Amino acid sequence: xxxxxxxxxxxxxxxxxxxxxxxxxxxxxxxxxxxxxxxxxxxxxxxxxxxxxxxxxxxxxxxxxxxxxxxxxxxxxxxxxxxxxxxxxxxxxxxxxxxxxxxxxxxxxxxxxxxxxxxxxxxxxxxxxxxxxxxxxxxxxxxxxxxxxxxxxxxxxxxxxxxxxxxxxxxxxxxxxxxxxxxxxxxxxxxxxxxxxxxxxxxxxxxxxxxxxxxxxxxxxxxxxxxxxxxxxxxxxxxxxxxxxxxxxxxxxxxxxxxxxxxxxxxxxxxxxxxxxxxxxxxxxxxxxxxxxxxxxxxxxxxxxx
Numbered sequence: 039x040x041x042x043x044x045x046x047x048x049x050x051x052x053x054x055x056x057x058x059x060x061x062x063x064x065x066x067x068x069x070x071x072x073x074x075x076x077x078x079x080x081x082x083x084x085x086x087x088x089x090x091x092x093x094x095x096x097x098x099x100x101x102x103x104x105x106x107x108x109x110x111x112x113x114x115x116x117x118x119x120x121x122x123x124x125x126x127x128x129x130x131x132x133x134x135x136x137x138x139x140x141x142x143x144x145x146x147x148x149x150x151x152x153x154x155x156x157x158x159x160x161x162x163x164x165x166x167x168x169x170x171x172x173x174x175x176x177x178x179x180x181x182x183x184x185x186x187x188x189x190x191x192x193x194x195x196x197x198x199x200x201x202x203x204x205x206x207x208x209x210x211x212x213x214x215x216x217x218x219x220x221x222x223x224x225x226x227x228x229x230x231x232x233x234x235x236x237x238x239x240x241x242x243x244x245x246x247x248x249x250x251x252x253x254x255x256x257x258x259x260x261x262x263x264x265x266x267x268x269x270x271x272x273x274x275x276x277x278x279x280x281x282x283x284x285x286x287x288x289x290x291x292x293x294x295x296x297x298x299x300x301x302x303x304x305x306x307x308x309x310x311x312x313x314x315x316x317x318x319x320x321x322x323x324x325x326x327x328x329x330x331x332x333x334x335x336x337x338x339x340x341x342x343x344x
Contacts, residue, residue, distance in 0.1 A: 042174070042339050044316045047238070048305025050173055051298050054180035055198040061169055063188035068093050071121055075110070075145070077103045078125035079132045081233050085182040086125050087226035088293045089189040095123075100132040107143045114144055121146045127170070127181035128341075129156025131331055137162050152181045152344060172343040174315075175323050176237040179301060180343075182230075183294060190292040197295045200288065201302050207266070207283060211310035215244035215265040216303075217258075219276050221287075224296045225249030234304050238315045245307065247300075268303060270296065 045053075068090065076086040077098040086097060096119070098106045113119045122140035126133035129151035137158045140147045149162035152170040159165045168188070171180040187194065220228055231247035239245060244265070248257055258267070258276045267277030270287050285299060308315065323337040 042320070044174055046305045046308050047177065047179065047234070048302045048309070050171075050177055050179045051183075051302045051305065052198060052201065053171055054183050055194040055201075055298065057169070057171055057180060058184060058187060058194040059198070062194075063168060063184045064166070065191065066166070066185070066188040068189070071095075071123070071148075073119055074121040074123045074148070075103075075106060075119060075140070076123045076125065077136050077140075081178055081182055081230050082125040082127065084226055084230045084233075085185055086123070088186055088297075089125075090123075091226065091293075100136065103136055104139060107139060111143070119145070121148055123148045123150060124158065124162070125150045125185070126156075126158060127152050127178050129153040129158040131333075133158040134161070150185055152184075154344075170343050173341055175319060175327075175337050175339055175341055177341075183297060186297060187294045190294050192290075192292050192294040194294075196288075196290070197298050200295065201299060204285065204299070204302070206303075206306060210266065210306060213264055213266040213281070213310075215262070216246070216307055217265060217267045217277065218247040218300060219253045219267060219269040219273060220247065220249050220296065220300075221270055222249045222251050224270070224293055225251070227293065227297050227300060228252070230297065231300050231304065234301070238304070238308055239311070240314060240318075242314050243307070243311055245304070270299075 073094045075096045075098055076090050078086045079100045083099050110119055122145040124133050124136050134157045137147045137149060147162045148164045149158050150166045151159055152168045154165060154167035168184045173179060218231055228247040228249055235245035253276050261278045263278045263281050265277055266281050266283055267273060268283045270285050273282050273284055320339050323339045328336050
């Protein structure tokens with residue numbers, strides 16, 4: 039393996055918050071948008087759900103975007119839907135054809151990205167560019183965290199200080215599996231954590247995430263003292279009573295803090311287990327990863343900052 043500067047996810051979260059405390063993300067003004075179609079892949083889609091949670095919007099992925107444009111063709115023609123917001127940290131891959139498809143459908147295209155001169159940025163009608171730090175491929179922490187902070191207006195330093203006060207159970211490293219139970223208003227963060235499970239642990243470790251409403255639906259029929267259930271607030275029902283970590287959120291909490299706390303704790307899970315990600319990411323970037331997209335150039339193992 040090449041000498042890559044791999045960092046654990048908790049380190050990347052702290053670095054991102056330090057960075058955004060010095061270089062504040064631009065305030066995102068959503069008032070001018072009237073029921074846009076918001077499209078993104080993976081955690082870009084989930085970031086869109088968070089950013090536009092209080093906005094009248096439609097949401098699409100790379101899998102159903104073409105069908106959505108077809109299904110809402112009449113509303114687009116009548117001017118009820120005027121914009122498509124494409125969210126992509128890189129501004130490459132699926133975002134390129136998504137911008138083209140939206141323009142062809144008659145929509146104004148707005149790209150939210152961290153690469154102002156990306157392929158998608160060159161063809162979008164409007165580009166909202168964000169700053170990011172260099173991170174291992176797939177981490178995408180500073181990218182989407184910056185976008186979310188631009189919408190919520192949270193204080194990165196306050197979030198960082200909150201993280202530094204979290205006390206982990208003595209047996210944290212001994213757990214074989216972990217679960218998050220999130221307040222319903224932050225339910226869109228749950229699939230972001232599920233994606234981190236796929237990226238960092240694959241089939242090697244169980245990491246689950248649910249909103250409180252989802253957790254009630256028989257997610258904890260089977261209890262195991264080796265599963266740590268992490269909740270934001272009081273947890274009276276989920277997981278073994280001996281294996282619960284309750285995190286009390288401050289009154290000023292919003293999506294950026296909940297995402298940061300969750301990623302931060304996943305970083306400590308990563309530390310407690312073998313280096314599954316570090317041992318496999320180079321092969322993925324240089325072999326099967328980029329080829330699955332039909333691309334010619336391998337992915338960067340460490341994605342540069344800007």
